Amino acid sequence: MFKTIKVLILIFALNISSSYAKENYQGKTLHILTHEIPVIGEPTVLHAKEFEKLTGVKVIVHHVSFDKLYQEALRGLKKGKYDIVFYGSLWIADFYKYIEPLPKKVLESDTYKDILPHYKNIAKWGDIAYNFTIDGDRHYFQYRSDLFENSTYKKEYKHRYSEELKVPKTWKELNHIAKFFNKKTLNDGKTIYGISEITKKEDLLFSNFIKRAASYAKHPEIKDGFYFDLKTMKPLINTPGFVEALKDFVDAGNYYPPKGNEFGILDTIESFGKGQSAFTDGWDDSFIKAMEKESGLSNKVQTSMSLGSLKVWNRKTAKWDYFQKPHYVPYFAFGWTSAVSRESKNKDLAFDYLLYFTNDKNHFKDLTIGHFGINPYRKADFNEEFWKNEAKWNHKAAKSYIETLNQINHHNNWLTDLRIYESRKYMKALAIGVHRALTKRSTPKDALDEVAKRWERITKKVGIEKQREAYSHVVNLENSQYNLEE
Numbered sequence: 001m002f003k004t005i006k007v008l009i010l011i012f013a014l015n016i017s018s019s020y021a022k023e024n025y026q027g028k029t030l031h032i033l034t035h036e037i038p039v040i041g042e043p044t045v046l047h048a049k050e051f052e053k054l055t056g057v058k059v060i061v062h063h064v065s066f067d068k069l070y071q072e073a074l075r076g077l078k079k080g081k082y083d084i085v086f087y088g089s090l091w092i093a094d095f096y097k098y099i100e101p102l103p104k105k106v107l108e109s110d111t112y113k114d115i116l117p118h119y120k121n122i123a124k125w126g127d128i129a130y131n132f133t134i135d136g137d138r139h140y141f142q143y144r145s146d147l148f149e150n151s152t153y154k155k156e157y158k159h160r161y162s163e164e165l166k167v168p169k170t171w172k173e174l175n176h177i178a179k180f181f182n183k184k185t186l187n188d189g190k191t192i193y194g195i196s197e198i199t200k201k202e203d204l205l206f207s208n209f210i211k212r213a214a215s216y217a218k219h220p221e222i223k224d225g226f227y228f229d230l231k232t233m234k235p236l237i238n239t240p241g242f243v244e245a246l247k248d249f250v251d252a253g254n255y256y257p258p259k260g261n262e263f264g265i266l267d268t269i270e271s272f273g274k275g276q277s278a279f280t281d282g283w284d285d286s287f288i289k290a291m292e293k294e295s296g297l298s299n300k301v302q303t304s305m306s307l308g309s310l311k312v313w314n315r316k317t318a319k320w321d322y323f324q325k326p327h328y329v330p331y332f333a334f335g336w337t338s339a340v341s342r343e344s345k346n347k348d349l350a351f352d353y354l355l356y357f358t359n360d361k362n363h364f365k366d367l368t369i370g371h372f373g374i375n376p377y378r379k380a381d382f383n384e385e386f387w388k389n390e391a392k393w394n395h396k397a398a399k400s401y402i403e404t405l406n407q408i409n410h411h412n413n414w415l416t417d418l419r420i421y422e423s424r425k426y427m428k429a430l431a432i433g434v435h436r437a438l439t440k441r442s443t444p445k446d447a448l449d450e451v452a453k454r455w456e457r458i459t460k461k462v463g464i465e466k467q468r469e470a471y472s473h474v475v476n477l478e479n480s481q482y483n484l485e486e
Contacts, residue, residue, distance in 0.1 A: 136377025
């Protein structure tokens with residue numbers, strides 16, 4: 001892996017301002033905390049090594065696994081152990097007191113001005129910008145388009161089910177079509193499986209479930225909360241929409257690749273990105289991986305919005321509302337971000353590193369490497385010509401990708417993460433409950449009932465009014481009807 005980093009360093013073109021002169025920084029040291037290699041951890045190291053060569057700064061990069069990142073980042077910020085931390089943007093409520101607000105040179109930079117409004121907003125607490133955006137996350141559906149264009153599979157599917165083989169649009173359809181492809185021997189002699197997705201409790205399981213629940217549980221006409229009822233702060237996590245989504249999730253386990261019941265994000269990227277499964281629904285990374293020339297799948301995959309449902313739970317009437325067309329709810333998931341510690345003695349230097357990390361040449365190259373974890377968040381990223389000319393995608397793949405991202409950006413009913421105090425504890429409780437259902441140790445309803453109880457205890461401990469005030473920012477963000485691109 002580190003050999004790969006050394007090779008990539010030679011590829012990255014220099015794009016650095018004269019303010020980074022060696023005499024300014026000679027003898028100084030930056031300590032950076034980041035995720036383990038490769039996701040986010042690898043580009044952190046790559047750009048750190050290049051920054052060292054350009055400035056004379058010594059950059060020491062510290063890696064930790066995702067399950068340890070929250071604790072180490074928060075501890076490191078409080079004690080001034082790190083100058084820079086890369087972490088999950090949903091933790092901002094717990095972190096902002098220890099983070100240096102973005103300085104004028106960042107706010108007035110071309111990079112910052114090009115960031116989409118949504119990603120600027122989630123980088124703030126109140127009206128103050130704290131997080132330095134490095135990544136723009138959302139979930140969407142990804143599939144092997146070559147399978148749906150294959151005449152043999154079309155005939156076989158129609159013969160078996162008396163209907164045409166089409167790309168699924170709902171979670172129910174996904175499981176049905178995944179069953180058809182699961183364990184099928186393809187023309188090249190390889191065996192394919194139905195679905196690859198995150199199922200590992202200690203990884204990002206909570207995000208994968210939230211995305212699955214969105215179309216069942218976020219009613220387009222109810223605007224006062226998805227995770228909680230804002231007025232009462234009563235958890236909604238065990239209401240019928242969430243339970244129905246977990247039932248689908250459990251059923252999907254029948255169509256996973258070997259060991260797919262314990263996949264983390266990197267496993268999912270590698271599995272779909274190398275053609276092991278017909279489908280995935282998640283971050284850009286697995287699609288970008290599949291589009292790399294080395295994958296053997298380049299230009300054989302396409303995208304669409306995360307899957308929908310034909311019914312949505314209406315908690316006001318306590319009934320299901322049924323739709324003739326699938327109901328979709330885009331999920332702006334998690335999102336890697338970065339910040340400079342208020343205790344850092346090298347704040348100016350730290351922000352210069354982050355400006356270097358996100359400069360145009362680095363940023364656009366990072367976008368094209370699947371396992372880096374850097375996804376579009378700037379207006380310039382939504383240019384179909386970039387993906388055709390620089391990433392060497394064909395027209396069909398580039399068009400599918402950009403159209404999907406723009407559909408998400410223009411949607412009027414969307415979902416973000418639970419950005420409140422102690423969000424990590426809520427997500428940990430959710431992951432435990434979902435994992436219990438996936439491993440058949442609890443029914444979906446019993447598992448989510450227990451999650452709801454744990455959530456209530458956390459809320460009471462933090463303070464109901466304190467959490468209501470924090471959650472109101474989440475609700476207001478989701479209720480915003482602005483175009484996410486403008």
